[in-house]
Amino acid sequence: MNRVNRRDFIKFALSSGALLTLGSGSELVTKTLGKSDTHKKVLILGLDGMDPHLLQIWMKQGKLPSFQKLWNQGDFRRLRTSTPPQSPVAWSNFITGMNPGGHGIFDFIHRDPESYMPKFSGAEIKEADKTIRIGNLVLPLSGGEVKLSRKGRAFWQILEDHDIPATVFKMPGNYPPAPTKQRTISGMGTPDLLGFLSHFNYYTTEFAEVKEDIGGGEIHEVYIAENTVEASLPGPVNTFKKDRPDSSIDFKVHIDPFNPVAKIVIQDNEFILKPGEWSGWKRIRFKMIPTQSVNGICMFYLKQIRPEFKLYISPINIDPAAPALPISTPSNYSKELEKRFGPFFTKGLPADTKALDNNVLDDGEFLEQDDFILNERLEMFEHELSRFDSGLLFYYVSSTDQRQHMFWRHIDKKNPIYDPNQAKKYGNTIENIYREMDRMLAKAMEKTDKDTVLIAMSDHGFSPFHRSFNPNTWLYENGYHALINKWRQGREDLFMNTDWSKTKAYALGLNGLYINQKGREGEGTVNPGVEKEALVREIIQNLESFRDPQTGENPVLKAYATKDVYQGSQMDKAPDIIIGYNQGYRVSWSAPLGRIPKNILEDNREKWSGDHCMAPEVVPGILVTNQKINIDSPALFDLTPTILQIFNIKKTEGMIGKSIF
Amino acid sequence: MWVFNSIFGKIFEIVFFPFKSMTPWIGMIFISFLTALLMLCVFRFTSHQQGIKQVKNKIKAHLLEIRLFKDSLNVSLRAQGNILRYNLKYIGYSIKPLMVMIIPLILILIQLNLWFGHQSLTPGQEVILKVEVDEDLSLLDTEFLIESSSGLVIETPPLRIEETREVNWKLFAKETGIHELSMTVNGHRIVKKVAVAQKSLNKISPVKVRRNFIDELFHPGEAPLPANHPIKSLEIKYPSNYMSLFGWRIHWLIVYFALSIIFGFALKGVFKVEI
Amino acid sequence: MGKAKMKLDKDLMKKVKKFSEISGYSSPEEFITHCLEKEIAKLEESDSEEEIKKKLKGLGYIS
Incomplete structure (x- = not known):
């Protein structure tokens, strides 16, 4: 041992001795990757589902002073969301700077084209393929694996390449967390x-x-x-x-x-x-x-x-x-x-909306639970904020989204189950969460110096959900989908009653519609190319012109052919059409998993009364920042190159947006 | 028994007094050091020191033999047999001091469990009070009057469980301090101490028992209830304590034995003890 | 499609007639066919399909 080493050794021994004597007080702290301090800092609050319309109303009324102050310092815009505007899709746009054609997340739910079976879009679980069996026991010889389905690199991975530290707290659609040495913890999808x-x-x-x-x-x-x-x-x-x-x-x-x-x-x-x-x-x-x-x-x-x-x-x-x-x-x-x-x-989404929907928890009990979640989130935010002194911090809140989903019925007199007494009691729940976020923003602003870019953003906004649409029933009634037995209609999930040999199209997931394409689907009937293209256009036209006989409105505001709106390497897995619902409309509860109910339209009588799985134009997100925004209608995928540019990093191949500053 | 327990307990209170505000590790190191000294003394005066020395030399010699005559199977095997024989003899020599040590060691461990076995409550924490009652006391017809000092809140009415013959309450620790909980059953009044303390090292007695040799032996922290009391025992379900080292949670007993052995070996030369 | 006959207990047949009317089936045959189909579907639906539904139905957006 030479002299220097010995000194180091003594130092180590002393410090470990000190740790030992500290006992319970000692703790090892996870370091972020960055080796050198950055001059510029980026602090992003990801407030899921925060709606620009509500934000502006309450800002005008002086109820959101921090948002107003931040806008005065910098700028405010409606943020263009993803197509479709579902959180995993939207946040993936933000994470990768691409659209679904590039990152491959098209919906909460994808399908296996061979079997038509739905599957969760976020992650795939591979069990250990080598096992040994001893009696009744099966012991794995190789580890099983959970694989993130999202393609493309996350912006914090790119920052890592440039030695810029980042903490990314509960980013949706990042389970299992993309491999990195940065500090990240998974959120929605876990x-x-x-x-x-x-x-x-x-x-x-x-x-x-x-x-x-x-x-x-x-x-x-x-x-x-x-x-x-x-x-x-x-x-x-x-x-x-x-x-x-x-x-x-x-x-x-x-x-x-x-x-x-x-x-x-x-x-x-x-x-x-x-x-x-x-x-x-x-x-x-x-x-x-x-x-x-x-x-x-x-x-x-x-x-x-x-x-x-x-x-x-x-x-x-x-x-x-x-x-x-x-x-x-x-x-x-x-x-x-x-x-x-x-x-x-x-x-992933900790609040138990299912317990509320099934009357296992009532409004008050659900809110008590969501308060635990919110308070925990705010406490951890202060911790992360206090040690944020370099690079990037992204911090996510889910309560904004979850409370709007469940409590919209109390601010919406047109909701089929609106109850004025309950509305009196819980009518301010949504306003309160916006005000809570305002206080959170105030804390972030305290931490903001002249070198910090502060961004408060959401992935989408919100809209009432009054009527639900059964796309497969519509397809069936218009001759695009065939059933085995008519009398079984509406009784089974997973297309159990579908006659695939006579089916041309099917809807699966919250916004996706697929052509039953030969060579791709297990029992495809439609030839790719001209035949399919014509069918896509025909279905889009018919969907958009369909009217709700009860209201006279068009349930589908716009249907998008994905080949028109997506770019990238993952196009072969995309749905062929994305259904963009009109305000007040959404896919029905049972259609996403392949049930074909008897009626095309139904009232939504669930407590889940606000939603955003509509046309992107209906539910833009928010973008408030302490800088001037230089483009007119910024989109989620524009924020990715923006972050990179702040740290003087060029956007990578496949990124479709441009910096907003 | 209580006279012994209170005197023996006082000794530990004096030993730990200087360390109460420090990390429990200091107290643990100190008591392990004292234990090592005690063990060395016992070894020195109760074991056959000369015999142990001889046996150890013999073992060393035969080990050497194996290395020197490693080509000769015969010699090696004989040497290994001898090593085994002297090992047994060595164990024989150690039995006496071990026998002498075992009783004081158990008493020490019981005392140490009061100091290291439980975490004191912190303000805001909830804890269960569990009262075990006599077979012939009717759970439903008996009134359990329970009161506490202001830093401790009794949160629930009595929860009576016939299956285990116990009554439970939930307590809420509001302020730091050593609080008193009093309970009156059929005219018998009991006072139990509840620790909501912020010192790092606290003596915590979870259980108060009825007069009975074995029960008192294992729960020496508090004066016992009279033998004819309708309550068998009164327990505060303090959370278990662990010692933390580099983020690892280790049971105090493991730390205690490991440190005592380390100190024992480190000091055996100083005190010229053969172990 | 060929047809096969099956014997049913008289009391059971009475019940079948009664309940097929109550639940609005056009004939006892349709009712019986539905019951059998439903039971068979249950048996046919493999564990993995049950698993798929259980896994995904935790998603707030669907039921």
């Missing part, structure tokens, strides 16, 4: 521990509430025997066992014979709840085989004890302290956050 997008569990003694098939959750019928409820919480599939059983954890709820109080005992957790109380995070462990277990975190909500027992358990989130699936880069980042803040929401 599944729960069971691999579902969202799956709650609800335990009730009320038989009437037990339904066989509800999306996004499971309702369990339970009994009270000797003041105790015994039940089981379903866990992930045990891939280590031959017959792949679902894992589960048994738990008990002890109820006092008279007092309104209960104790829940699950594994080594023991906690007492009164009706109307949330438990906070509880950590649970699903045992797979003696050496393997999977950690999750969930919250319990005791809705009621008497006369009927009702217990809600939130979707089981991946434990950030021991993530079973990749949720951050470096993998330490989620652990570091967990150490500082305790367990936190890791599921």
